[in-house]
Amino acid sequence: MTGKERNRRITDLGTLKALAHPLRMQLYRALTVARVATASQLAEQVDEAVSLVSYHLRKLAEHGLIEEAEPQSADGRERWWQPSSDGVSIRDEDFRDAPEKAAAHTAASRLFFEQRADLYRRFLDERTHWGEAWNSAAESSESHMRLTAAELTELNREVLALLHRYEERGRAADEAGDREGRESVAVHTYAFPFRI
Numbered sequence: 001m002t003g004k005e006r007n008r009r010i011t012d013l014g015t016l017k018a019l020a021h022p023l024r025m026q027l028y029r030a031l032t033v034a035r036v037a038t039a040s041q042l043a044e045q046v047d048e049a050v051s052l053v054s055y056h057l058r059k060l061a062e063h064g065l066i067e068e069a070e071p072q073s074a075d076g077r078e079r080w081w082q083p084s085s086d087g088v089s090i091r092d093e094d095f096r097d098a099p100e101k102a103a104a105h106t107a108a109s110r111l112f113f114e115q116r117a118d119l120y121r122r123f124l125d126e127r128t129h130w131g132e133a134w135n136s137a138a139e140s141s142e143s144h145m146r147l148t149a150a151e152l153t154e155l156n157r158e159v160l161a162l163l164h165r166y167e168e169r170g171r172a173a174d175e176a177g178d179r180e181g182r183e184s185v186a187v188h189t190y191a192f193p194f195r196i
Contacts, residue, residue, distance in 0.1 A: 006085065006086045006087065006164070007085060007086060007087045007088060007089040008064070008065070008084065008085035008087070008088050008089070009088075009089050009090075009091070009094070010088055010089070010090045010094070011094040013095070013100070013101055013104055014063065015063040015064070015065070016090065016095070016104055016105065016108055017104060017108075018059055018060060018062070018063040018065065019060070019063070019065060019088065019108065020104070020107060020108035020111055020112075021056070021059075022111060022115070023046065023048065023052075023053075023056055024056045024059060024060055025111060025112065025115055026046050026115065027042055027046060027053060027056055027057060027060065028060060028065060028066065028083070029115070030042055030045050030046065031066060031081060031082065031083055032083050032087065033184050035082060035083070035174075036069045036072055036080055036081070036082045037080070037081060038078045038079060038080055038081070039053045039054040039057055039079065039081070040078070042057070042081075054079075057081055061081070064084055065083070065084060065088070066081050066082065066083055066084055067081070067082060067083075067084045068080065068081060068082075069081055069082035086167075090105065090108065090109075092105060113190075116186070116188045119186055120140075120186070120188070123138070134183070149193075152191055152193075155191065156189075156191055159189060159191075163187055170182065
């Protein structure tokens with residue numbers, strides 16, 4: 001890991017609302033995957049005008065979610081961006097003390113879920129193009145357990161620690177130039193109580 005913090009914990013309503021804009025979240029996710037990109041490169045990925053993308057990148061930067069990166073080319077007209085942390089975390093406990101904050105957290109969580117679901121739907125639609133190895137490696141499962149809140153907290157910590165180990169492995173390989181056979185991989189987990 002570089003000097004960046006692993007996960008920036010978002011605790012203020014303004015930053016949450018800035019990230020919970022559909023295009024901004026798309027741009028943030030694309031920039032997290034690319035690690036460094038220009039507004040033009042990101043505009044191609046999200047199929048939007050460069051001026052609109054630039055505006056939303058500046059909004060993300062105003063809230064410290066992204067920052068300017070070192071130029072990656074000799075073209076001084078290009079402005080390069082990078083995430084200011086390796087990710088973000090948003091916790092319910094930081095937004096439950098006022099109805100407006102709780103409503104904003106719920107709306108943001110629903111947006112993030114819908115975008116993640118869209119990403120998975122796209123994989124399902126394109127699955128035949130990924131080939132046998134990637135289709136065999138992809139996983140979709142559902143588990144039902146009887147746990148206490150403390151056990152669920154422990155389970156989440158262990159799962160996140162495992163994910164961070166693999167994330168570091170991929171990052172180290174990228175930095176070493178070992179990109180052969182590597183693709184961006186999304187792992188979505190949802191752990192929550194329910195009653196039937």
